[in-house]
Amino acid sequence: MPEPAGAANPENSVWRIAGRLKLVFLFAALAVLPYLLSYSQQEIAVLLVVNVLLVCSYRLMTLTGEWSLGHVVIMGVGAYASALLSKRLGMPVPVSMLAGGIVAAGTSAILSFPLFRMKGFYFLIGSFAAGEIIRLIWKRFTDPFGGPKGLKRIDAFPDIDTGFLSIDFYEPVNYYFLALVVVSASLFVLYRIERSRIGLTFHAIHWQDRLAESVGVDTFRYRTLAFVIASFFAGIAGGLYGHYVGAVNPTRFGVDQMVYVLVWAIVGGTATFHGPILGVVVLTVINEIVLRGLGLDTVRPLIYGAILILSVLYLPDGLESVGPRLRAWVQRRRAGPAAAGGGAA
Amino acid sequence: MDLLWQTAINAMYAASYMALIAVGLVMIFGVMGVINFAHGELYMVGAYCVVFLYAHEKFPFFLAVAAGLIFVGIVGLVMERAMFRPLRDNPLGGLIASIGFLLILQTLAVLGFGRRMGHVPPATQGKIEIFGAILTYQRLFVIVAAILLLAALWAFLKRSKFGWALRACAQDAEAAALQGISMNQTARVAMFIGAALAGVAGALTAPLVSPTPYIGHSIIVTAFIIIIVGGIGSLEGAVIAAVLYAFVHTFVTTFFDGVIANIVGLALMLAVLVVRPTGLFGAKERA
Numbered sequence: 001m002p003e004p005a006g007a008a009n010p011e012n013s014v015w016r017i018a019g020r021l022k023l024v025f026l027f028a029a030l031a032v033l034p035y036l037l038s039y040s041q042q043e044i045a046v047l048l049v050v051n052v053l054l055v056c057s058y059r060l061m062t063l064t065g066e067w068s069l070g071h072v073v074i075m076g077v078g079a080y081a082s083a084l085l086s087k088r089l090g091m092p093v094p095v096s097m098l099a100g101g102i103v104a105a106g107t108s109a110i111l112s113f114p115l116f117r118m119k120g121f122y123f124l125i126g127s128f129a130a131g132e133i134i135r136l137i138w139k140r141f142t143d144p145f146g147g148p149k150g151l152k153r154i155d156a157f158p159d160i161d162t163g164f165l166s167i168d169f170y171e172p173v174n175y176y177f178l179a180l181v182v183v184s185a186s187l188f189v190l191y192r193i194e195r196s197r198i199g200l201t202f203h204a205i206h207w208q209d210r211l212a213e214s215v216g217v218d219t220f221r222y223r224t225l226a227f228v229i230a231s232f233f234a235g236i237a238g239g240l241y242g243h244y245v246g247a248v249n250p251t252r253f254g255v256d257q258m259v260y261v262l263v264w265a266i267v268g269g270t271a272t273f274h275g276p277i278l279g280v281v282v283l284t285v286i287n288e289i290v291l292r293g294l295g296l297d298t299v300r301p302l303i304y305g306a307i308l309i310l311s312v313l314y315l316p317d318g319l320e321s322v323g324p325r326l327r328a329w330v331q332r333r334r335a336g337p338a339a340a341g342g343g344a345a
Numbered sequence: 346m347d348l349l350w351q352t353a354i355n356a357m358y359a360a361s362y363m364a365l366i367a368v369g370l371v372m373i374f375g376v377m378g379v380i381n382f383a384h385g386e387l388y389m390v391g392a393y394c395v396v397f398l399y400a401h402e403k404f405p406f407f408l409a410v411a412a413g414l415i416f417v418g419i420v421g422l423v424m425e426r427a428m429f430r431p432l433r434d435n436p437l438g439g440l441i442a443s444i445g446f447l448l449i450l451q452t453l454a455v456l457g458f459g460r461r462m463g464h465v466p467p468a469t470q471g472k473i474e475i476f477g478a479i480l481t482y483q484r485l486f487v488i489v490a491a492i493l494l495l496a497a498l499w500a501f502l503k504r505s506k507f508g509w510a511l512r513a514c515a516q517d518a519e520a521a522a523l524q525g526i527s528m529n530q531t532a533r534v535a536m537f538i539g540a541a542l543a544g545v546a547g548a549l550t551a552p553l554v555s556p557t558p559y560i561g562h563s564i565i566v567t568a569f570i571i572i573i574v575g576g577i578g579s580l581e582g583a584v585i586a587a588v589l590y591a592f593v594h595t596f597v598t599t600f601f602d603g604v605i606a607n608i609v610g611l612a613l614m615l616a617v618l619v620v621r622p623t624g625l626f627g628a629k630e631r632a
Contacts, residue, residue, distance in 0.1 A: 133611045298455060313428070
């Protein structure tokens with residue numbers, strides 16, 4: 001990680017302030033954004049914010065080096081759990097969302113026993129199988145999961161009405177801000193986890209699992225921990241999704257959706273925290289604004305597939321590597337003529 | 346008793362096409378070290394070759410099947426050249442690229458034939474009775490073709506010089522290259538055979554399954570289960586696991602229902618992964 005120059009550097013505090021300012025600007029832009037969009041674009045913005053949480057939680061799991069194909073199903077577990085808890089048990093929606101995250105985390109804690117006996121390809125396919133089993137259970141058991149049609153008329157997020165201030169969360173703008181708050185808080189937690197001792201251990205397991213084990217790291221436990229934390233936030237994303245859209249079904253959490261998450265993460269790059277966010281934002285903008293605008297709805301998967309192949313072939317480090325690469329290129333260009341001029345003189 | 350025997354015959358048919366698909370997937374993995382996620386879509390392309398040539402253009406059925414075999418094999422060659430060769434040192438990249446390729450094939454099928462099921466009339470109405478159980482010729486073709494093709498493949502791999510080279514590559518690519526075996530050449534052949542086997546399975550079963558552009562999904566799930574149970578690099582394991590899985594799946598479908606059968610199949614695979622991650626017939630050290 002290219003940290004800003006060391007603590008001895010007097011400019012350090014300036015950089016820090018600049019970094020904070022950047023964050024302030026970012027949030028200001030995000031606050032203004034929905035007012036610049038049309039109604040349907042506002043709806044897309046809500047889903048985009050939810051997907052940011054989904055893909056960032058996915059990245060936390062990939063830190064240990066394991067790629068799961070069940071992450072979207074885990075998101076679905078959160079969505080189903082939250083919907084059922086509020087519908088059947090009358091739990092207030094904010095509480096049920098949190099409970100959905102906990103159920104998702106619990107599910108993956110149980111799944112980790114068979115799954116983390118495997119690594120690499122075997123884990124990939126094992127997680128795929130586990131996810132398919134969960135989806136088939138939703139399909140097969142109509143009570144309580146609603147079968148192939150899924151759950152409908154999921155309770156909406158309750159309105160806030162204090163007389164003085166009333167917020168109706170049916171409005172995409174208001175839900176956008178709700179999601180923004182929840183997702184920002186979650187991203188902050190994810191970021192802190194990555195920078196903590198635990199996060200460093202995840203990195204160690206990824207690059208040197210035998211070595212990590214030899215110095216006393218229980219790799220199984222840490223892999224499970226990454227899986228469970230990632231699943232908790234995926235479950236929260238599921239709750240946010242379910243109570244916004246109002247309906248969930250097994251197809252919505254199918255392997256196609258998982259492919260999209262993979263594409264976002266891969267195209268963005270997973271080496272940095274912002275890589276997957278970059279991926280999901282750029283591709284969603286291309287997808288929703290450019291392709292939908294051109295009326296190319298049926299060929300969208302084809303273009304996604306082509307982007308995926310091309311980025312694996314030509315941009316293996318993702319979009320996140322474009323900035324540093326450009327900077328290096330510009331520096332070389334700048335250094336080039338100067339050096340040549342010096343030689344001529 | 347009759348039902349049991351009939352179900353066993355049905356399971357033999359299922360085992361035949363599943364074995365073709367799984368063996369193709371194992372061939373590709375063995376030589377190139379990449380899991381081809383688009384394998385189900387290769388099956389789908391084979392099926393649509395028959396939809397187009399046989400059902401629409403009225404060519405003879407077996408000509409359409411042969412065309413499907415060759416066409417899908419060529420699609421495999423394209424995949425090898427465009428994706429798997431540049432990504433040889435990056436198996437995860439190869440897998441992800443094949444997911445991209447899957448989306449492309451699916452979309453092309455939707456564009457060419459629409460989302461609905463393609464209807465393919467049976468090539469013949471004939472059927473035979475074996476001790477009271479009925480086997481249509483259409484299904485018999487699949488069984489016979491699977492046995493012939495797999496026997497031919499076995500002979501090719503074990504008896505011909507090129508087959509030796511191919512197996513050497515699968516065992517240790519670097520050592521094989523040092524003996525003057527061309528990696529590109531073997532990869533091309535393995536990819537052609539692997540893809541063509543999936544294609545011919547799709548072509549032969551097209552009249553029996555009414556293909557849709559999304560049929561590849563259930564196919565790849567089945568194929569994964571089989572290669573995991575059989576051991577991911579083992580051709581013999583894939584055949585045996587295909588038979589095993591086909592019998593379990595067909596019997597559970599007949600006596601319970603299809604979704605339960607899928608759950609049982611997946612649970613079976615998870616159990617094998619937990620107890621013996623290298624599969625029932627896999628090499629010891631692959632983990």
